[in-house]
Amino acid sequence: MSDIFDLKITVQAEHIDTLNHVNNVVYVSWMQDVATAHIEALGLGLKEYIELKHAMVAVEHHVQYRKAAFEGEEIILRTWLNDINSLYSFRQYVFYRPKDKAILFTANTQWACIEIATGRPKRMSPTFTQAYQPLASTENPMDFSQYDDGGNKAE
Template identity: 30%
Template sequence: MKVYEKHITVQQEDLDAMNHVNNVRYVQWVQDIAEEHWISIADTNQQHRYLWVVLSHHIEYKGEALLNDLITLKTYVSSSEGVRSIRKVEMFNAKTEKLLVKAETNWCLINAETKRPMRIPDEIKGIFKP
């Protein structure tokens, strides 16, 4: 599996009424890193021919992140079969390395022209492997 990684510093607008990162923000970060990973490894032709849509998210919240915390996000595709792909995302406090969030998202590959689900071709499966 190819792991894609990035860092985010928690901003004021990421916080909820309890002054820690809002659960909805974590969901947004899960989607954002998935898109960034796709853009970083798919060529322009692949990006124009294929789209990904979310079928389901499962998220476990393990800890809290606070204002100015540096968060390490890691993602990878754990499996691809038929039209579906399972992507894992983990978020850690970069300073303490404590796991904050663990997510698994079920994605469906869409033909960009027809907007219909399609089997994941080997060329796409291959770009997610090391």
């Protein structure tokens, strides 16, 4: 079973577009950032991909922009795995702003396992299927109650 993974960030000037809010493309970049941090935490990052000669690549994204984010704001990027089969894993994302308890963005990605040398689909090895386990149905990934309005975890 995989866990919910959170990455706290601060919106920087380079994230802002001409409308003075976070550019839509930045959210997709943050999806990659938090997914990468999550797989590293699971012990199955780029180094392991290269050793195993196969990797996960994004094949489909669905995104929903709900509220704008602005420079200087603290944002919690949350991700978790919600399904897996021999070729695909399915990852969910929620980006949350603690100061007003707002959900800014939701998304999901279908990831495919490929052989690095050829780029062709490949069944996931046991190393992948053991690491990439779906979140338990008893966990609520939309619960951010452990964070105060500054984005710090309550003790």
